[in-house]
Amino acid sequence: MxxxxxxxxxxxxxxxxxxxxxxxxxxxxxxxxxxxxxxxxxxxxxxxxxxxxxxxxxxxxxxxxxxxxxxxxxxxxxxxxxxxxxxxxxxxxxxxxxxxxxxxxxxxxxxxxxxxxxxxxxxxxxxxxxxGNTDLRRILTDYGFEGHPFRKDFPLTGYIELRYSEDEKRVVYEPVELAQDLRQFDFMSPWEGADYVLPGDEKADTPPVDEPKVTDSPADTGAGADTDEKADDKVSAGSPAEEDGGDYRTPPPDPTEDRPDRAKRKGKTTDTKAATEPQATGGKGES
CATH class of the missing domain: 3.30.460.80 (NADH:ubiquinone oxidoreductase Nqo5 subunit)
Known part of the structure; x- marks a missing residue:
């Protein structure tokens, strides 16, 4: 329709x-x-x-x-x-x-x-x-901001900026620092002004290793049968703490599956009232 x-x-x-x-x-x-x-x-x-x-x-x-x-x-x-x-x-x-x-x-x-x-x-x-606008206040920029961001003559450097500092828990004023200077862009150094080392660049000046160390066999790492035999030796043998403390190792508990089963309970859970009442023993002054 x-x-x-x-x-x-x-x-x-x-x-x-x-x-x-x-x-x-x-x-x-x-x-x-x-x-x-x-x-x-x-x-x-x-x-x-x-x-x-x-x-x-x-x-x-x-x-x-x-x-x-x-x-x-x-x-x-x-x-x-x-x-x-x-x-x-x-x-x-x-x-x-x-x-x-x-x-x-x-x-x-x-x-x-x-x-x-x-x-x-x-x-x-x-x-x-x-x-005629009775409430002509800033609406997007922060308190105390100077200038107007969308003016095409707004300077890129040489002024201050403000931000909230988590360390000081307040708004702080700092000089404007741009890692990339848009008005002096240098294609040989596009990140001009960066005062930090980019990840991976810290290895650029490291000379190559002539004979790199390899671990192709257990002997290169110190492992092997001899090492395994000495692994259980007492490192502090002969020390005062060792002589006074005896055996420094606690024996492991018995496996759970080797323990005997608990005896079967007699009676019902509802037949426990008598067990909570005082019993006469026949002694003087006792009940």
């Missing part, structure tokens, strides 16, 4: 770009299609109005993701990318805006609750500030 649904299996882009461009008005800067998706670039100041229009008037109900992108060569180096989904139309669009290190982007936490967490992630990793 065929199931008829209002949402198409594969949504079409026909007419969508023109309709949304007209709806966004002066906030719209440019749009294009890339990798099968419609991408709209809008002015930073109007991002909240743009997303409200798309949500309320064009049925893009869900904010799926907010991501950041860094282009260090641009004047406004950061792009903030909003990914929207229309459940009723089965259609997705991408909305972009740009900013720099100091200019905040209007928050959209008044439109979607999940935007608070997503904006915190972009702030933590890229340093983009969102105006």
């Amino acid at each position: 065929a199931v008829i649904h209002s949402a198409p299996r594969i949504a079409s882009h026909d007419g969508v770009a023109a309709t949304l461009e007209q709806a966004l008005g002066a906030h719209h800067l440019r749009s294009h299609e890339e990798h099968g998706e419609l991408i709209f670039t809008v002015a930073r100041e109007g991002i909240e109005d743009v997303l409200r229009t798309l949500r309320d008037e064009h049925q893009y109900q869900q904010l799926m993701e907010i991501a950041g992108v860094d282009f260090p060569s641009r004047a406004e180096r950061f792009e903030v990318v909003y990914m929207l989904l229309s459940v009723t139309k089965n259609h997705r669009i991408i909305v972009k805006t740009s900013t720099d290190e100091n200019t905040p982007v209007p928050s959209v936490t008044s439109l979607w609750y999940n935007a608070g967490w997503l904006e915190r992630e972009v702030f933590d990793l890229y340093g983009v500030v969102f105006d």
Whole structure:
């Protein structure tokens, strides 16, 4: 039986770009299609109005993701990318805006609750500030972390890192040490900076053995019939402990199978009441 649904299996882009461009008005800067998706670039100041229009008037109900992108060569180096989904139309669009290190982007936490967490992630990793987010704290990096890890100008060396020390039971600060220097990669020494010897390298400078010792016969190991005969001799014969202690060896117990069987029990286990009662012996003062 065929199931008829209002949402198409594969949504079409026909007419969508023109309709949304007209709806966004002066906030719209440019749009294009890339990798099968419609991408709209809008002015930073109007991002909240743009997303409200798309949500309320064009049925893009869900904010799926907010991501950041860094282009260090641009004047406004950061792009903030909003990914929207229309459940009723089965259609997705991408909305972009740009900013720099100091200019905040209007928050959209008044439109979607999940935007608070997503904006915190972009702030933590890229340093983009969102105006109107009342809980703009780091969300992925550790306490006291300096800098923003996803900036492409983040230094690789010369700074400190923090980690939890099991020995000191606290967070410790240490200089950043990279075993592989990515900016000065040397193919002749790919693990430049390692201050330890890799397994197997400790034998590299050992000279070869001219006459290796072999153990092809019992004589090479000291084993043989003569050794077996002397193995039971008293090593401490004649010592004071040996003379005072007598034979130092305890004889082994008799094998269990050579012991006589236990006598068969008489009576039943229930006939033991009399055995627990005091018996008269006839002696004075005794019972």
